[in-house]
Every structure is written in structure tokens, then in C-alpha cells.
Amino acid sequence: MKSFVSISALALAVALGVAPLAVAAPLNDPKDALKKTDSAATAPADAGPAETGPGDADPVDAVADAEQDDDPDTDVNRAQPDFTIVGLPTTLRLARHKSAFRMTHRFGRPLGEGSLTNLAEDFFGFDSGANIGFEYRYGLFKSTQIAVHRTNNRTIQFLLQRQVKGQDDTFPLSIDVFGSAEGTNNFRDSYSPGLGVVVSREFTDRAAVYAQPFWVNNTNPLPGELVDDNNSVMLGLGARVRLTASVYGVFEVTPRVNGYDPGDHQMSFGIEKRAGGHNFQINFSNAFGTTFGQMARGGNDDWYIGFNLSRKFY
Amino acid sequence: MRHLRLLACVLPVTAMLAGCDENLSDLTGPTPNLAPNFASIQKEIFSTQDSSGRQSCIQCHTSVGRTPAAGLNLVEGASFAALVGRPSVQKSGETLVIPGDPDNSYLVKKLEGATGIAGLRMPRNNGPFLTEGQMLVIRRWIKEGAANN
Numbered sequence: 001m002k003s004f005v006s007i008s009a010l011a012l013a014v015a016l017g018v019a020p021l022a023v024a025a026p027l028n029d030p031k032d033a034l035k036k037t038d039s040a041a042t043a044p045a046d047a048g049p050a051e052t053g054p055g056d057a058d059p060v061d062a063v064a065d066a067e068q069d070d071d072p073d074t075d076v077n078r079a080q081p082d083f084t085i086v087g088l089p090t091t092l093r094l095a096r097h098k099s100a101f102r103m104t105h106r107f108g109r110p111l112g113e114g115s116l117t118n119l120a121e122d123f124f125g126f127d128s129g130a131n132i133g134f135e136y137r138y139g140l141f142k143s144t145q146i147a148v149h150r151t152n153n154r155t156i157q158f159l160l161q162r163q164v165k166g167q168d169d170t171f172p173l174s175i176d177v178f179g180s181a182e183g184t185n186n187f188r189d190s191y192s193p194g195l196g197v198v199v200s201r202e203f204t205d206r207a208a209v210y211a212q213p214f215w216v217n218n219t220n221p222l223p224g225e226l227v228d229d230n231n232s233v234m235l236g237l238g239a240r241v242r243l244t245a246s247v248y249g250v251f252e253v254t255p256r257v258n259g260y261d262p263g264d265h266q267m268s269f270g271i272e273k274r275a276g277g278h279n280f281q282i283n284f285s286n287a288f289g290t291t292f293g294q295m296a297r298g299g300n301d302d303w304y305i306g307f308n309l310s311r312k313f314y
Numbered sequence: 315m316r317h318l319r320l321l322a323c324v325l326p327v328t329a330m331l332a333g334c335d336e337n338l339s340d341l342t343g344p345t346p347n348l349a350p351n352f353a354s355i356q357k358e359i360f361s362t363q364d365s366s367g368r369q370s371c372i373q374c375h376t377s378v379g380r381t382p383a384a385g386l387n388l389v390e391g392a393s394f395a396a397l398v399g400r401p402s403v404q405k406s407g408e409t410l411v412i413p414g415d416p417d418n419s420y421l422v423k424k425l426e427g428a429t430g431i432a433g434l435r436m437p438r439n440n441g442p443f444l445t446e447g448q449m450l451v452i453r454r455w456i457k458e459g460a461a462n463n
Contacts, residue, residue, distance in 0.1 A: 144320070162320055177317075179324035181331050193331040195324070217331070223338040225350055226454045230335065 071095050073142070074314050078205035078242060082279045082310055083137055083147075085238040085252045086268035087290050088212060091174035091200040093163055094139035095314060102149075102310040104133035106288040110302035125305040131288040149291060157182035157291040167202055174200045178214075182291045192218040192293035196236075205242065210252075212236035219296035220260045229260035232296035246274040250281065254295050263287075263298030270308075277312040341447035344368065350454035351463045352394060359448065360388040368442040384433070386410070394462045397421060405432040413460040416453040425449060 073095035080092040083100060094100060109128035111119065122128065130152075137147040143163040150156045161178040165171055180194040196214025203209075212235070218224070219232040238252030250272060255265040270283030283306050287299025339346040344364035348354055358364070360371040374383040377392070385403035387396050402408040408420035416422050420431075425444050427435030435443065444452070455461075 160320075160324060162317065164317055177321075179328060181327065183331075183334075190336045191331040191334040193328040195328060217328075218335050221336070222450065223336040223341060225338050226341075226450050 071142075073139070074098065077202075079202040079208045080200070080240065081248065081274045082272075082281075082308075083145075084308070084310075085210060085240055085250050086270055086281070086283050086285065086308065087266070087295060088210065088236040088238050088252050088254065089159070089161060089176070089178060089198050090208070090210065090240075091163060091166075091176045091198050093143055093166070094137055094145040096139045096142045098139045098312070098314040100137040100310060100312045102133075102135040102137070102308060104131075104135070104151075104290045104306065104308050106131040106285060106290065106306035107304055108288070109304065111284070111305060112302055130306070131290070133290040151290060151294070153184070154186050155182055155184050155291055155294070156187040157293070158187075161198075167200070172201060174198075174202070176200075180216075180292055182293050190218060190221075192216055192296075194292045196292075198236075207239065207241040210236065210238040212238075214292065216292045216296050219293055221297070227260070231259040232256050232261060233258040234292075234296060243271075248272045248274070250283070256296060256298065260296060261298060263300050266295045266299045272308070277314070279308065279310040281308040281310075283307065338451075342451060343445045343447055345448060348448060348451050350451045350458065352455060352461065353463065355452060355455060356388075356390050356393060359444070359452070360393055361390060366442045366445070368444065369437045369439075371437065374438070398460050398462075402432075411456055411460050414457060416456040419456050422449070422453060422456065425452070 073093045077092055080090045082102075083090055083092050083094065084102065087104075107125040107128045107130045109119075109122055109125035111125060113119075114122075119125070132152040133149055135147055135149040137145055139145050140160075143166075145159075145161050147159040147161070148156065149159070157180055159178060159180045161176055163174065163176045165173070165175045167174040176198040178194075178196050178198065180196075182192045182194075184190045194214055194216035196212055198210060198212040200208050200210045213233070214236065215231060215233050217231050220227045220230045224230045234254050234256050236252060236254045239250070241249045243249055248271070249269070251269045253265060253267040264286055266285065266287040266289055268283050268285040270281050272279055272281035274280075284303050285299065285306060286301070286303055287295070287297075288304065288306075289295040289297065289299075338349065342348040344366040345358040345362075348358040360375075363370045371388045375386045375388040376382055377387045377389060382388075387393065397411045398413065400410050402410055402420045405420065408423075409418075410421045411419045422428075423431050424433075424436045426449060427443070435441075437443065
């Protein structure tokens with residue numbers, strides 16, 4: 001109960017902090033509708049840092065820009081503004097030879113611990129140590145992206161994701177497949193490969209829902225000789241709903257449906273603000289996992305604050 | 315076709331990495347060759363002292379030149395029959411090794427110093443005791459049926 005009160009108070013504070021942005025956001029809103037095929041002078045400020053000034057008239061750059069402008073993958077997808085929900089992947093495509101960066105923090109102080117005053121003194125958990133992740137993502141080919149994600153416990157995860165089918169007028173879903181491999185000790189020990197599918201459905205530009213079955217091997221931290229289950233089959237479920245022009249609510253849960261499943265299923269929710277090519281997300285989770293193997297190890301009864309910051313380089 | 319090519323790249327990598335689990339030897343510390351089978355436990359735990367200074371069990375639990383402590387003979391060749399499914403001499407109602415049930419096996423309770431044991435935690439003289447990793451191996455052997463393997 002105490003935990004719920006703390007989270008509610010914090011969510012309210014965040015919402016209040018976001019509110020002025022939300023009021024201002026409609027001013028930017030019509031710009032989202034503009035495509036980058038417009039001239040540089042009318043390039044949408046909310047669509048990322050793709051602006052070019054009048055002085056940048058290099059013909060080679062102009063050709064490259066024109067090719068880039070033709071790629072719909074560089075347009076803002078208002079239903080899926082980011083490559084992850086909280087920790088789970090989305091079906092947002094990354095344009096070929098473009099990239100993105102993401103930083104994750106999951107702070108270690110349980111929100112239900114101590115009084116509300118005590119929580120405020122710890123700045124709602126931000127004073128505590130955190131599980132920190134850095135991620136770089138690159139568009140290898142059209143519809144194919146790779147990512148590397150490192151957390152500060154020296155786990156490195158590589159991800160290869162490809163869109164098999166995109167949602168359009170003839171097909172109601174987007175379907176991505178992905179393969180991942182993570183290893184501890186800077187990818188020197190204890191490898192956990194994974195395979196999965198991400199299925200999403202966008203509802204106009206207001207929301208997107210996700211279902212993603214995936215399998216991860218070597219999820220049990222003990223050696224295989226000592227355990228019954230060393231694999232986890234999970235069914236990630238998530239949603240992102242656009243609340244105002246550029247403010248979103250996000251939710252995801254990752255139940256382990258088979259195999260190694262200690263603790264509680266990882267669950268997260270949050271609120272985020274898109275600003276140009278950036279996404280700022282405050283989230284609340286019952287676990288610290290940001291890689292698939294970490295998610296398989298589950299969470300506990302406590303809730304923790306965290307954030308994601310992401311940036312698209314296009 | 316391109317999807318298949320991608321799959322053809324991903325699957326072998328996945329299969330290769332799936333075989334790269336944690337090393338058991340990283341967990342078992344002073345007995346890096348310890349494995350969850352009876353022959354290994356006999357050799358690495360019962361019969362041999364290890365680099366931590368832990369004494370071997372057969373210093374006291376032997377019939378060679380003496381009466382085995384607590385009536386338990388852990389000398390190779392006699393130990394399996396003395397342990398698996400056998401009642402404890404020291405504490406009535408307890409069974410030394412219950413196949414499939416490490417938590418209720420008295421051998422585990424004695425080695426971990428569980429509350430309610432009769433006498434001292436083993437090895438006696440206040441350790442060094444078995445490490446957590448070594449105990450996980452013994453527990454695993456019991457959980458898998460305590461076979462004479």
C-alpha cells in the first residue's frame with residue numbers, strides 16, 4: 001500500500017511536470033504531419049535533427065539527403081516513437097545506415113521502503129545506485145537493425161532484428177523476428193542466446209499494442225549441471241498510448257510461460273515525452289532487467305524508479 | 315529468401331552460444347573437478363581434503379583402524395550403502411540421504427549446520443566447511459536421485 005502511495009505521488013509529480021510540455025506540444029503537432037520531403041526550410045522541428053541550413057548546398061549531400069528523404073523509415077511514427085517500450089522491443093524500423101542511442105537507468109531503492117518523506121529525501125530513488133545500460137542501434141539494411149546493449153554489471157547483449165511484414169492497408173499487423181546473444185563479463189562468459197517474434201498492431205497514430213513470444217537460453221545463473229531449467233520462454237505483452245501530442249503512457253509485462261522463472265514476472269509502466277529525435281521516459285518496474293536474460297530472471301515485490309533516454313540520429 | 319538467409323546466419327550462432335554455459339568449476343572453488351555424481355563426491359569431498367584446508371570426511375568416518383564416527387563409514391566402496399536411504403544413528407527419525415529430497419536429507423543438514431541437528435556441523439572443529447558451490451553439487455546429486463554413478 002505504502003508502495004502504491006509512493007508511486008502514485010511520484011507519478012502525479014511527473015505528470016505535473018509534464019503537463020506544461022503537453023500544453024505546449026500542440027504547437028509542434030502539425031509539424032509531425034509534415035514529411036521530410038518538404039524543403040529544408042519547412043523541415044519539421046519535431047521530426048528529429050534532419051534540418052539542413054541554406055548554406056549546406058553541397059551537391060553530394062543534397063543527393064544523399066534526397067535519398068534519405070525518400071525513405072519512409074525516417075518519418076516520425078507517432079504510434080511507435082521508439083525502438084523499445086520500456087525494455088521490450090517494438091516494431092519501429094530503423095532507416096538503413098541510420099542509428100539511434102538509448103540510455104537506461106533502473107535505480108535500486110525500493111519505492112515502498114521508508115516513509116514518503118524519506119523517499120523524497122532520496123529524490124524518489126534517484127540518489128541510489130542504478131543498473132545502467134547504454135545501447136547503440138544501427139540500420140544495417142532496410143527493415144534490418146542491429147543493436148548492442150551494455151549494462152554496468154558487464155553484460156553485453158547483441159540484437160539482430162528484422163521486419164518480416166509491416167502493417168499496411170492489406171495487413172493489420174507488423175511482424176518482426178529477432179535473434180539476440182548476451183554474455184556476462186563483457187561478453188566473455190555465460191552466453192545467453194535468444195530468439196523471438198514481435199507482433200504489433202498500431203491503432204491510427206494513437207496507440208500500439210505488442211505481443212512477443214521469445215526464448216532465451218542459459219537464463220539460470222547456475223551451471224546447467226546443477227539446475228532443472230536453464231531456458232525461459234516468455235510472452236512479452238505491452239502497449240504504448242499517445243496521451244497528448246507528444247506524451248505517451250507505456251506498459252509492459254513479461255510473463256515466463258515455461259522454463260526457469262524465479263521471482264515475479266517483470267512488469268513496467270511509465271510516462272514519456274517525445275521531443276524531436278529524443279524520447280524521455282520515466283518508468284517504474286519491479287525488476288532491473290534491460291536485457292532478455294535479465295528479464296527472464298524476474299523481479300520481486302518492490303517497485304523501483306528508472307528512466308530511458310533515447311536519441312535518433314536522423 | 316532474404317529472411318531465410320538471415321535465419322541461416324542466426325540459428326548456427328544461437329546453437330553455438332547455447333552450449334556456452336557457466337563453468338561448474340567456477341562455482342566449486344577449492345574442488346574444481348567436483349561434479350554432481352557419487353564418484354566425484356566420494357573422491358573430491360569424502361576422501362580428499364581441499365585447498366581451503368577443509369578436512370576429508372574419512373579422517374573420522376572410516377573403519378580403517380577405528381570405529382567410524384557416528385557409525386558412518388565413508389570409505390570408498392562402503393559409503394554409498396551407508397548413506398542412501400539409511401537412518402541416522404545420531405538422530406532418530408532422520409535419513410542420511412533421501413533420493414530426490416536434499417532439503418530433508420540429514421547429510422545436507424549436518425554439512426550446512428541446520429538447526430536441530432545432533433552434535434556439530436560437519437566437518438567438525440568449526441570448519442572450514444563446504445562452500446555454497448560444493449553444497450549445490452551435493453544437493454544436485456541427491457535431487458537427481460542419489461544414484462551410485
